[in-house]
Amino acid sequence: xxxxxxxxxxxxxxxxxxxxxxxxxxxxxxxxxxxxxxxxxxxxxxxxxxxxxxxxxxxxxxxxxxxxxxxxxxxxxxxxxxxxxxxxxxxxxxxxxxxxxxxxxxxxxxxxxxxxxxxxxxxxxxxxxxxxxxxxxxxxxxxxxxxxxxxxxxxxxxxxxxxxxxxxxxxxxxxxxxxxxxxxxxxxxxxxxxxxxxxxxxxxxxxxxxxxxxxxxxxxxxxxxxxxxxxxxxxxxxxxxxxxxxxxxxxxxxxxxxxxxxxxxxxxxxxxxxxxxxxxxxxxxxxxxxxxxxxxxxxxxxxxxxxxxxxxxxxxxxx
Amino acid sequence: xxxxxxxxxxxxxxxxxxxxxxxxxxxxxxxxxxxxxxxxxxxxxxxxxxxxxxxxxxxxxxxxxxxxxxxxxxxxxxxxxxxxxxxxxxxxxxxxxxxxxxxxxxxxxxxxxxxxxxxxxxxxxxxxxxxxxxxxxxxxxxxxxxxxxxxxxxxxxxxxxxxxxxxxxxxxxxxxxxxxxxxxxxxxxxxxxxxxxxxxxxxxxxxxxxxxxxxxxxxxxxxxxxxxxxxxxxxxxxxxxxxxxxxxxxxxxxxxxxxxxxxxxxxxxxxxxxxxxxxxxxxxxxxxxxxxxxxxxxxxxxxxxxxxxxxxxxxxxx
Numbered sequence: 200x201x202x203x204x205x206x207x208x209x210x211x212x213x214x215x216x217x218x219x220x221x222x223x224x225x226x227x228x229x230x231x232x233x234x235x236x237x238x239x240x241x242x243x244x245x246x247x248x249x250x251x252x253x254x255x256x257x258x259x260x261x262x263x264x265x266x267x268x269x270x271x272x273x274x275x276x277x278x279x280x281x282x283x284x285x286x287x288x289x290x291x292x293x294x295x296x297x298x299x300x301x302x303x304x305x306x307x308x309x310x311x312x313x314x315x316x317x318x319x320x321x322x323x324x325x326x327x328x329x330x331x332x333x334x335x336x337x338x339x340x341x342x343x344x345x346x347x348x349x350x351x352x353x354x355x356x357x358x359x360x361x362x363x364x365x366x367x368x369x370x371x372x373x374x375x376x377x378x379x380x381x382x383x384x385x386x387x388x389x390x391x392x393x394x395x396x397x398x399x400x401x402x403x404x405x406x407x408x409x410x411x412x413x414x415x416x417x418x419x420x421x422x423x424x425x426x427x428x429x430x431x432x433x434x435x436x437x438x439x440x441x442x443x444x445x446x447x448x449x450x451x452x453x454x455x456x457x458x459x460x461x462x463x464x465x466x467x468x469x470x471x472x473x474x475x476x477x478x479x480x481x482x483x484x485x486x487x488x489x490x491x492x493x494x495x496x497x498x499x500x501x502x503x504x505x506x507x508x509x510x511x512x513x514x515x516x517x518x
Numbered sequence: 519x520x521x522x523x524x525x526x527x528x529x530x531x532x533x534x535x536x537x538x539x540x541x542x543x544x545x546x547x548x549x550x551x552x553x554x555x556x557x558x559x560x561x562x563x564x565x566x567x568x569x570x571x572x573x574x575x576x577x578x579x580x581x582x583x584x585x586x587x588x589x590x591x592x593x594x595x596x597x598x599x600x601x602x603x604x605x606x607x608x609x610x611x612x613x614x615x616x617x618x619x620x621x622x623x624x625x626x627x628x629x630x631x632x633x634x635x636x637x638x639x640x641x642x643x644x645x646x647x648x649x650x651x652x653x654x655x656x657x658x659x660x661x662x663x664x665x666x667x668x669x670x671x672x673x674x675x676x677x678x679x680x681x682x683x684x685x686x687x688x689x690x691x692x693x694x695x696x697x698x699x700x701x702x703x704x705x706x707x708x709x710x711x712x713x714x715x716x717x718x719x720x721x722x723x724x725x726x727x728x729x730x731x732x733x734x735x736x737x738x739x740x741x742x743x744x745x746x747x748x749x750x751x752x753x754x755x756x757x758x759x760x761x762x763x764x765x766x767x768x769x770x771x772x773x774x775x776x777x778x779x780x781x782x783x784x785x786x787x788x789x790x791x792x793x794x795x796x797x798x799x800x801x802x803x804x805x806x807x808x809x810x811x812x813x814x815x816x817x818x819x820x821x822x823x824x825x826x827x828x829x830x831x832x833x834x835x836x
Contacts, residue, residue, distance in 0.1 A: 241688035242659075348776055349546070378545040378715060383759040383772035390769075405688065408761035412770060435763055449693035451718035453762060455741045458722040463693035467658050 201268065202229035203367055203399050204253060204286075209262035211248050220471040222248045223259075224423035232366070235393070235400040237414035237431065239407065239446075241468060245423040246403050250369050253401065254286060255279045266367075284314035287360030291372035293352030297344040303330070303355055304340040310362040329358040332395070333388060350381035354388065361392065367399045374409060386413060407450060411435055416503070419443045422468065422479035425497065429504030439500055439511035442480045478508070486510040524781045526552045526565070528733045529807075536676065539703050539710040541724030541741070543717060545777055549733040550713045554679045557711065558596055559586040574676055591622045594677040595670035599685050601662035605654040611638075611665050612650030615672055622673040637668040641698060660691035664698070671702065677709045678702075684719060696723050717760060721745055726813065729753050732778050732788035735807070737821075739814045749810055749821040752789045787819070795820050 211223040223245040230236045238246045251257040253264055255271045264271045266282060274282070287310075290296040297306055307326045311317040317325060327337045333354040344352055353373060360368055370389065374382040386409060392398060404410050410417055411431050418428040419440065427440040438444040445464040452460060466483040469475060475482040477492040484491070490509045497507040527549040534540045544550045556567050559578050571578040573593045578586070590596075598604050606614060615634035619625055625633060631650075638646035641664040654662060663683055670678055680699065684692040700723060703710050712724055720727055721741065728738040729750065737750035748754045758771040775792040778784060784791055790800040799819050807817045 241690060350776065378777070379717075379756065380545060380759050380773040381776070383761070383770040384774075386761070387770055387772055406761075408763045408765075411763055411765075412761045412767055432766075445690060447763065449689045450763060451693070451696065451716070451722035453718050453721050453745065453757065453760060455721045455745055461693050461696060461722050463697055464690050467660060467691070468688075 201231075202265075203232045203267060204401070205229035205263075205265050206249070206253050207263040207265075209249060209252055209264065210260045211245070211252055211257065212260045217472055221423050221474075223252065226262075226420075226423075226425055228418060228425070228428070230367070230399055230401060232399050233393075233397050234416065235402055235414040237402040237404060237410040237417040238420060239404060239410055239417055240420035241405060241446075243468065244420045246420050247371055249420070250288075250371055250401060250403055254288065254369060255283070281314075284310065284363040285365050286367040286369065287363070287365040288369040288371065289353070289356050289360045289373045292376050293344075293349060293356050294376070296356055297352055297359075299344050302341050302343060303335075306344070306355060307359045307362050310359060314363050325362070326358075329362055330355075332361070332392065333358045348381075349377050350384060353377060353381075353385050357385075357388065357392070361396070364396070365398075367401065369401045369403070371403045372405070373402075375404070375406065382409070389413065407435060407447065419446070422474065424479060424507065426480065426508065427504075427506040428497075429500070433501075433504055437512075437514045439504070439506040440480075440508045441484050441486055441510075441512070443506075444512060445483075526733055526780060527556070530569075530728075530730075530735050531807075532728055532735070532738065534677065534709045534711055536709055537703055537707040538726065539699070539712055539724045541720035541727045542711060542713045542730060543715065543720050543727060544730030545715055547732075547777055547780065548730040549780075550730050551681055553730070554596070554681050554711060554713050557677075557679055558590055558594055560596075591618060591670075591673040591675060593675055594679060595673070595675045596679040596681065597663070597666045597670050597683045599682040601659065601666045601683075601686075602654065604666055605662065607654050609653075610650065611652050611654065611657070615650070615665075615669055618669055619672050633672060634668075637672040638665070640671065640702070641665070641668045643668070658691075659687055660694060663687060663691075663695055667695075667698070667702070671706070671708070674706075675708075677711065679711045679713070681713045682715070683712075685714070685716070692719070699723065717757065729756070732783060733780055734788065734817060735815075736789065736818065737816045740812075743811075743814060749814070749816045750789075750818050751793045751795050751821070755792075787817075 207227045209223055209226045213220045213222060226249055228236065238249060240246045252259045259272065304323060304326050307329055308322045311322050311325055330339060335354055374385050377385060390413060393400060402414050414431045417431045417434050418425045421442050427434060427443045434443065435447065438447055448462045464483055469482055477494050481487045481491040488510065495507045495509050497505050499505045530553055532540065542550045542553065552561065555561050557571055557578065559581060561567055567579050569579065612634055615637055616630045619630045619633045634650060635646055638649050643649045643661060643664050684695050687695065696719065699710060702708055714720060724741050727741050727744045728735045731752050737753050748757055755773045759773055761767060761770060773792055778788055786802050787800045787805050790796040805817045805819045807815050810816050
């Protein structure tokens with residue numbers, strides 16, 4: 200199957216007073232229609248920058264981004280705008296992503312009037328359709344965002360993202376700001392909508408458990424680079440890169456008897472100006488060798504699973 | 519504008535012993551932060567607190583501001599979710615630590631500096647000498663939270679109240695802070711009231727747990743008992759609703775509905791509208807807190823059986 204979105208050698212760098220900052224460093228991936236690909240990493244690893252660049256919302260330093268076989272880099276603003284109706288984005292914080300001065304009808308309807316030229320009755324009908332899909336009734340049309348809870352607001356943000364019937368949704372930490380009981384409702388809704396519309400998701404998250412729940416494939420990002428990728432269940436059950444394993448070991452387990460398994464990695468993510476040469480994780484890695492001073496290339500472990508590490512874990516060493 | 523009054527917290531009781539970590543868990547608006555603020559007399563002026571809160575045998579409720587100021591830091595201290603906003607950006611970390619130590623422990627400047635250095639060493643800040651001269655913006659979120667803990671513990675309080683101190687941090691940093699707090703509680707025989715919405719953090723940190731919902735403690739238990747056999751339907755549902763790594767779940771068991779508005783609480787049990795086990799009595803009569811077993815209380819008309827699990831040995835103060 201051909202990819203709906205493919206990104207090749209994406210690099211985003213900034214020049215600052217202190218030097219050059221490499222926010223995204225040679226990232227490549229492709230998402231097939233109807234699938235969910237997750238991008239996982241900690242604050243500042245470049246996952247949101249990757250997503251913004253992939254949508255043409257941020258000009259990459261270099262790289263090729265193609266959507267439905269069409270190269271987005273180098274397109275004019277007006278051409279980009281026309282393509283953007285084919286993908287939607289849901290942000291983390293529904294308190295800041297919805298305009299407090301707009302009514303729900305206009306928030307959800309804006310993409311419809313902007314990209315499809317709908318208005319009046321037609322527009323309202325479409326808005327109601329989207330609202331019902333996300334579990335909100337037509338009685339909410341004239342209300343303002345402040346009249347809704349966090350979970351309801353995120354439903355509204357999802358309805359807006361789906362308004363122009365896009366094929367690809369970028370979900371940037373869509374449940375990180377929600378309470379757990381609400382998080383489950385929203386995740387279930389996203390899965391239902393995917394099935395209903397055959398949607399493709401790029402799911403950005405730092406929460407590995409939600410990633411495992413929604414995504415078919417996962418990419419682990421550290422300091423601008425993909426360090427491991429593969430089928431979600433395989434990567435989490437048998438992580439090969441020391442960073443992936445450290446991430447998994449850092450998650451508090453829901454079992455007090457297993458609390459000693461919580462093993463923090465030493466040190467901190469290096470800053471943009473004190474990056475170690477070679478592998479970015481080498482400054483914190485206990486398996487580091489002289490080889491690691493040269494950046495490790497991504498190597499295949501199986502057909503779909505690969506990692507950028509000279510000393511990947513063998514599956515047997517994991518219990 | 520005052521439109522009416524809301525009972526943010528109702529009839530909460532708990533005891534924390536020395537060296538014990540008690541987790542207070544609940545969703546947004548459940549009243550967990552208000553409960554914590556009340557312990558240090560930090561409820562906003564419009565709020566009224568009734569009941570009794572004692573720290574080392576000294577009553578907090580009804581104290582004057584001056585008396586409270588003396589107690590804060592010396593008897594009990596607090597750390598918050600966002601360390602970046604809790605520190606003053608204009609002063610070095612060392613200056614802020616030294617000021618507190620001098621104010622509360624009446625030390626001269628040389629011994630105050632030594633105490634500040636020691637406080638930073640206690641929280642395992644790498645290179646504490648350099649850290650003293652750094653400004654908050656020169657430190658990472660994880661380091662700042664360590665500084666906050668150092669500030670809180672600099673005057674050797676008996677109780678540390680930690681309000682979501684790891685929520686704004688990445689998981690790898692959160693794990694470091696959890697391990698640090700565990701070690702500090704043991705080393706210093708420090709009592710910790712740890713507030714969080716994250717049951718995973720509770721499981722890896724606390725000895726006992728109190729679960730809050732809509733302003734009341736609906737269940738409290740030893741940590742292993744709570745996770746082995748949750749007694750209150752809300753606790754059960756909460757545990758089912760969390761995605762677990764490696765579970766192979768294809769469908770999450772969400773709790774339907776929303777947390778009730780505290781100004782319009784339903785009559786009876788506040789969880790009844792979302793509870794699958796609710797009956798007529800739940801919708802008319804608020805359940806009293808009942809003892810189910812050793813250190814195990816629940817406020818539910820229907821909870822039982824769960825008390826059969828054997829009491830665990832850790833941190834049982836009742």
